[in-house]
Amino acid sequence: MSKTDAQAAGGTAMSPAEDVRQAVTGFVNDFKSFQSEIDTKLQQTEERLTMLDRKSTFSQRTPLGAAVDAGAPHQKAFNSYLRTGDDDGLRGLEMDVKSLSTAVNSDGGYLVDPQTSDTVKSVLNSTASIRSIAAVVNVEATSFDVLVDHTDVGAGWATETSDTIETDTPQVDRITIPLHELSALPKASQRLLDDSAFDIESWLAGRIADKFARAEAAAFINGNGVDKPRGLLNHASVDNDVWTWGNLGYVPTGDNGNVTAESVVDLVYALGAQYRANATFVMNSKTAGLVRKLKDNDGRFLWADGLAAAEPARLLGYPVLIAEDMPDATTDATAIAFGDFAAGYTVAERPDLRVLRDPFSAKPHVLFYATKRIGGDVSDFAAIKLLKFATA
Secondary structure, X not given: OOHHHHHHHOOOOOOHHHHHHHHHHHHHHHHHHHHHHHHHHHHHHHHHHHHHHHHHHHHHOOOHHHHOOOOHHHHHXXXXXXXXXXXXXXXXXXXXXXXXXXXXXXXXXXXXXXXXXXXXXXXXXXXXXXXXXXXXXXXXXXXXXXXXXXXOOOOOOOOOOOOOOOOOOOOEEEEEEEOEEEEEOOEEEHHHHHOOOOOHHHHHHHHHHHHHHHHHHHHHHHOEOOOOOEOHHHOOEEEHHHOOOOOEEEEEOOOOOOOOHHHHHHHHHHOOHHHHOOOEEEEOHHHHHHHOOOEOOOOOEOEEOOOOOOOOOEEOOEEEEEOOOOOOOOOOOEEEXXXXXXXXXXXXXXXXXXXXXXXXXXXXXXXXXXXXXEEEEEXXXXXXXXXXXXXX
16 A cells, blocks of 8 residues: 555545645646647648648649640640641630740631641751751741842042042842742541541641642742742843843853863852852752762862761762752753852741641541741842853
């Protein structure tokens, strides 16, 4: 029996000091228990908050695939439009200055997503066409003006006491390049579009790029300027000895339908020195087959194949672009062009590409009417010379 029980049984009361000591001990024990319970609850609360914070962080984190795809919402909506014709997603997207690719044009269809548009552009830029060596500018208007100052401002020496002589006024030519609509009309069956394994955007980009590349390449060389770009060979050509602005100067080969090494050298030096540093030869494959057989007086070939896979062949040290739309080497044909095409020919285009879905005109197939606006023309007549397969 404890002392306290004995005292209680014997009717003896505890002393005040012992009573206080016992009360304090009980209070301390209760407080420790309470403190331990509070610590436990605080720890549990902290763990819950940590978990919630992690969930919030993960939910806000951009997936790796979307981190580099700023046009993902538009791409999803555009894919749905191509497959089903549902344009609610495209119409629901708000156009802002940061993403003009989400704009909707009720008359001309929808702008394609940036990824598809970039694919088409990369294919066009890498295709063997005048585009790859010409000046390419993006415009928002319906035409593009090139201002060419083809005369020098006069200059003179002056002393401190002599009168200053008035210099000549420069002559500036304005060349207006109108933009024309280029279109492609690929088609696919609805059954193929319903197949989720079918990559509709890659297929569409490939078909559009192939059609656009071939149409552009032909127009940049032979286009008549009516509803299409004006090609460089559509302009009048004159003997380079009597060349004037507005014409392209040519050098004759001296042999009908044939080419000589001397005439190729003459062509190079018919071009002004300020243009030769960035000059390129342009010809088709048949003409290249003739030219690569040419030798100089020491028996060395004028033609040299590129050392690397992506490096173009060179003729007299200048790169050669094989453009199949150039004419064959026949009598009186201007089958070879040589010049600084970045200065001599300008391609102007709008940066957007539109697609309109047509499920009615070719049932059971769905047509995709793709359009873009583009123009092209000679911008400096002194920067390009031609080799004419003729005696004079």
